[in-house]
Amino acid sequence: MGRREKTPATTGQLSASLSWDDLAGRVPLAVVREVVTETGCASQRLRLLPASLMVYLVIAMAFFMNYSCVAVLRHLLASFRYPGAKAPRLIRGPRGKAGAAVGVRIAGRSALTQARERLGVAPLAALY
Numbered sequence: 001m002g003r004r005e006k007t008p009a010t011t012g013q014l015s016a017s018l019s020w021d022d023l024a025g026r027v028p029l030a031v032v033r034e035v036v037t038e039t040g041c042a043s044q045r046l047r048l049l050p051a052s053l054m055v056y057l058v059i060a061m062a063f064f065m066n067y068s069c070v071a072v073l074r075h076l077l078a079s080f081r082y083p084g085a086k087a088p089r090l091i092r093g094p095r096g097k098a099g100a101a102v103g104v105r106i107a108g109r110s111a112l113t114q115a116r117e118r119l120g121v122a123p124l125a126a127l128y
Contacts, residue, residue, distance in 0.1 A: 018060065018063050018064075019076075019079035020056070020077075020079045020080040021079070023056050023059060023060060024056070027055075027056070027127065031127070032055050032123075032127070035055075035123050035126045035127055036052055036123050039120075039122035039126055040122075041118070041119055041122060047115070048107050048111065049107050049111060049115040051115075054115050054116060054119045055124065055127070056076065058116065058119070058124060060076055068109070069113075070108065070109060070112065073106055073107065074106060077106060
């Protein structure tokens with residue numbers, strides 16, 4: 001029997017109210033993209049975890065230190081607003097597999113680790 005992962009949204013903590021809109025309101029996406037480009041960390045191809053998303057994830061991880069990176073990413077993506085549409089279900093699993101649930105794929109632990117390594121510290125140092 002597997003353990004159930006603790007997530008920010010289910011613990012009722014004050015920081016659980018932090019959403020994508022809160023982060024983007026404090027640090028605008030245009031500024032994040034500019035800093036990522038200036039520091040040479042911009043993604044060269046379309047990725048599941050682009051550099052600008054990783055900047056927001058690293059900032060959010062400071063608020064949710066007791067949670068896994070995947071749980072924080074799931075929380076951020078769940079708080080993202082989809083204008084005029086129902087929010088897609090977040091799933092994890094192989095792309096295009098027959099019978100797989102329809103929704104937004106989220107990255108696993110190893111992909112998050114690789115994306116954080118690609119990002120480095122330069123963009124965050126330039127922001128702060």
